[in-house]
Amino acid sequence: MNLSDWVKHFFTPHHTNNCRARILHPSVLSLFVALFLLGQFALNFYLLVSPSVLGFASNITPERVIEITNQKRAENGLAPLSLNDALSEVAQRKAGDMFAFNYWAHVSPSGRTPWSFFREAGYHYVYAGENLAKDFMNSESVVEAWMNSPSHRDNILNGNYKEIGLSVVNGTLNGVETTLVVQLFGTPTPSPTAQTQTTPKVALAPMTITPTPIPEIEQKEITPLSNIVLAQDKGEVDSPPLLSPFMLTKTIAIFLLGLILGALALDAALVWQRRIVRLSGKNLAHLIFIAALLLSAILTTPGAIL
Amino acid sequence: MKDLKHYLSLLAFLSIGFGLFWIFNFNRQIQILITICLGFAYVIWGVVHHGLKKDFHWRILWEYVIVAFVACIIVIFLLLRT
Numbered sequence: 099m100n101l102s103d104w105v106k107h108f109f110t111p112h113h114t115n116n117c118r119a120r121i122l123h124p125s126v127l128s129l130f131v132a133l134f135l136l137g138q139f140a141l142n143f144y145l146l147v148s149p150s151v152l153g154f155a156s157n158i159t160p161e162r163v164i165e166i167t168n169q170k171r172a173e174n175g176l177a178p179l180s181l182n183d184a185l186s187e188v189a190q191r192k193a194g195d196m197f198a199f200n201y202w203a204h205v206s207p208s209g210r211t212p213w214s215f216f217r218e219a220g221y222h223y224v225y226a227g228e229n230l231a232k233d234f235m236n237s238e239s240v241v242e243a244w245m246n247s248p249s250h251r252d253n254i255l256n257g258n259y260k261e262i263g264l265s266v267v268n269g270t271l272n273g274v275e276t277t278l279v280v281q282l283f284g285t286p287t288p289s290p291t292a293q294t295q296t297t298p299k300v301a302l303a304p305m306t307i308t309p310t311p312i313p314e315i316e317q318k319e320i321t322p323l324s325n326i327v328l329a330q331d332k333g334e335v336d337s338p339p340l341l342s343p344f345m346l347t348k349t350i351a352i353f354l355l356g357l358i359l360g361a362l363a364l365d366a367a368l369v370w371q372r373r374i375v376r377l378s379g380k381n382l383a384h385l386i387f388i389a390a391l392l393l394s395a396i397l398t399t400p401g402a403i404l
Numbered sequence: 405m406k407d408l409k410h411y412l413s414l415l416a417f418l419s420i421g422f423g424l425f426w427i428f429n430f431n432r433q434i435q436i437l438i439t440i441c442l443g444f445a446y447v448i449w450g451v452v453h454h455g456l457k458k459d460f461h462w463r464i465l466w467e468y469v470i471v472a473f474v475a476c477i478i479v480i481f482l483l484l485r486t
Binding site for chain 1: 411414415418421422425426429430431432435439442446449450453454459461463464466467468470471472473474475476477478479481482483485486
């Protein structure tokens with residue numbers, strides 16, 4: 099079989115492929131999935147053995163995030179939040195803890211809550227809240243993502259909060275260079291007497307914690323990691339990573355879905371032109387379904403909030 | 405066009421799914437759930453469509469399952485990368 103025959107066999111309905119492009123046969127589609135999964139596992143393995151080679155570069159500054167947050171509050175008739183250095187210290191500790199213990203959550207795998215960080219920093223609060231974000235390109239997109247999530251939006255537009263603390267930290271999470279944004283809200287207790295009388299009210303986005311006493315958890319010492327960089331000191335990542343695992347996966351995903359879509363369109367056109375009768379699913383339906391998922395893949399952007 | 409209602413129903417549930425996917429942007433768990441639901445809904449659509457056309461065959465079912473599986477697994481792994 100020469101190259102021309104092979105292309106015909108692979109991409110067009112022909113007597114050699116049972117009148118259906120070979121690329122659309124279940125066996126070949128299954129092979130695509132197997133190769134895609136194999137590639138993903140290989141990428142994970144590569145991230146394990148060579149962390150920090152692949153990653154995500156962003157340009158987020160705490161000042162800008164706070165500025166936009168206060169803009170959103172002003173648009174909703176709320177007073178601006180004042181920056182509290184102690185809260186920023188808490189945010190910094192929380193980000194450092196996530197990198198040190200390799201997790202992405204409000205509560206650490208050992209059960210350590212955000213409020214334990216408040217206590218460590220000596221910040222006594224009446225109300226407190228936490229928003230988390232990672233892998234966004236800029237400050238605007240971080241706040242926009244939070245504003246589009248009802249629970250995070252509630253934190254930003256909560257009239258009970260008076261102060262804000264923010265930390266933007268670059269480090270390696272699960273083998274990938276990551277930019278974490280920790281946004282903390284708080285209202286300090288008015289006086290030392292009131293501290294003992296007031297029950298703290300805390301809110302995590304997206305979940306709300308009832309104001310029950312927080313059990314004492316064994317505090318683990320955070321080991322400082324050399325690969326953690328405070329982004330607010332530098333403004334941006336020192337050197338952009340060579341390649342983003344997300345962009346690599348997205349490129350492959352779009353290529354594969356586009357290839358299947360193109361093959362389906364060609365197959366449909368030739369079947370219609372040649373009036374081929376065969377027992378198979380509907381190409382038009384497959385085209386619509388694959389196109390919808392291809393569009394979803396194209397519109398998927400990096401970044402996650404919690 | 406023949407089967408217009410069938411294709412309109414397909415477009416309708418895919419549009420709803422795509423809309424939800426967009427609304428829940430950055431909420432990866434829900435987006436993955438939406439993708440899985442779309443895959444199952446597509447297979448069911450295929451079974452009902454060919455059942456009504458009276459040309460249903462297990463090979464056709466297998467084809468819809470494979471197409472749904474391939475597309476969904478690619479999008480889910482992309483979402484897991486974020």
